[in-house]
Amino acid sequence: MLDTADNAGLSASERERLIREHAGLVKYEVDRVAAGLPDQVDRDDLLSAGMIGLIKAVDRYDPNRGASFATYATTLTRGAILDELRRMDWAPRGLRARYRRLEETLSELRQRLGRQPSEEEIIEELGVARDEYHKLLRDASTTAIVSLEGLTEASGDAYVPTTESLAEGRARWSPSAATDQRELRRLISETIEELSEREKLVISLYYQEELTMREIGMVLDVTESRICQIHTQAIARLRAGLNSRLTA
Numbered sequence: 001m002l003d004t005a006d007n008a009g010l011s012a013s014e015r016e017r018l019i020r021e022h023a024g025l026v027k028y029e030v031d032r033v034a035a036g037l038p039d040q041v042d043r044d045d046l047l048s049a050g051m052i053g054l055i056k057a058v059d060r061y062d063p064n065r066g067a068s069f070a071t072y073a074t075t076l077t078r079g080a081i082l083d084e085l086r087r088m089d090w091a092p093r094g095l096r097a098r099y100r101r102l103e104e105t106l107s108e109l110r111q112r113l114g115r116q117p118s119e120e121e122i123i124e125e126l127g128v129a130r131d132e133y134h135k136l137l138r139d140a141s142t143t144a145i146v147s148l149e150g151l152t153e154a155s156g157d158a159y160v161p162t163t164e165s166l167a168e169g170r171a172r173w174s175p176s177a178a179t180d181q182r183e184l185r186r187l188i189s190e191t192i193e194e195l196s197e198r199e200k201l202v203i204s205l206y207y208q209e210e211l212t213m214r215e216i217g218m219v220l221d222v223t224e225s226r227i228c229q230i231h232t233q234a235i236a237r238l239r240a241g242l243n244s245r246l247t248a
Contacts, residue, residue, distance in 0.1 A: 018058045022073050026050035028212070029078050033085065033145050035213040035228050041090050046081050053080025074210075082146055091143050099140040099147075099236075102126070106240035116194045116237050134229055141213070141228035144235040191241035199234035202227060 030046045037043075057073035091099075105125050109117035117125070123133050192200060198220075205216045213231065217224040 015058055018069065019054060022054055022070065023051070025070070025074055026054055026077055029074065029081055031212045032210070033081055033142060035141055035224060037090065037142050041088065045088070046084055049080045049084035050077045053077040085142070085146055095139055096143065098136050099143050102136065103236050103239055106236050107243050110240045110244055116241065119233070137229035137232040138225050141232050144232040147235065147239070187242060187245045191238050191245065194241050195234055195237055199230055199237070202230045203234050206231060
């Protein structure tokens with residue numbers, strides 16, 4: 001990776017051109033992570049953080065590493081936006097506690113049943129009304145995104161979730177649980193296969209096709225709110241499944 005000082009081959013006009021041509025991806029990435037954020041979160045702060053990530057990408061990009069500039073810029077832009085969200089500490093404490101309880105409940109049910117629990121089983125175990133459960137899934141959509149993508153590292157043209165991004169912290173895993181990224185990818189693929197067809201489709205459209213929640217809703221002909229709910233439940237299921245595999 002080139003440092004800013006080392007990437008002196010770009011002229012001022014070339015640097016400005018790259019920033020201008022890719023400025024749209026900053027807004028797009030904010031739209032992808034900001035579904036369900038409360039009104040008090042200033043989107044302008046997220047846009048500013050994303051622009052800083054884009055500028056860093058321009059200054060550090062090394063074409064000899066193989067990834068396209070758009071891919072590299074997206075990586076740094078998204079990372080900067082997620083860092084800003086974590087810095088804001090935007091999620092109410094009660095919401096974080098309820099989401100944590102959801103993940104713990106899913107892990108316990110999966111271990112007890114030997115499979116991913118149904119939505120009805122989750123609701124019964126939580127002891128909440130269906131509407132309350134769906135509200136939690138909607139409200140915690142961004143929490144789920146940050147919890148999964150918060151700590152990632154670029155590998156070629158793709159994101160590789162680290163073990164920390166799939167659990168509360170390194171201490172929950174054995175030291176050698178996922179040192180091999182290829183093995184981790186295999187475990188992720190296995191866990192994704194446990195999801196429902198609709199959950200798998202939402203995960204694919206969001207993380208592989210990189211659509212926004214609103215765009216996915218248009219594809220599936222459901223509301224953006226419903227896509228947020230499906231996504232949050234899918235991420236909680238993924239973390240429960242990976243927790244089971246990585247701690248076995």
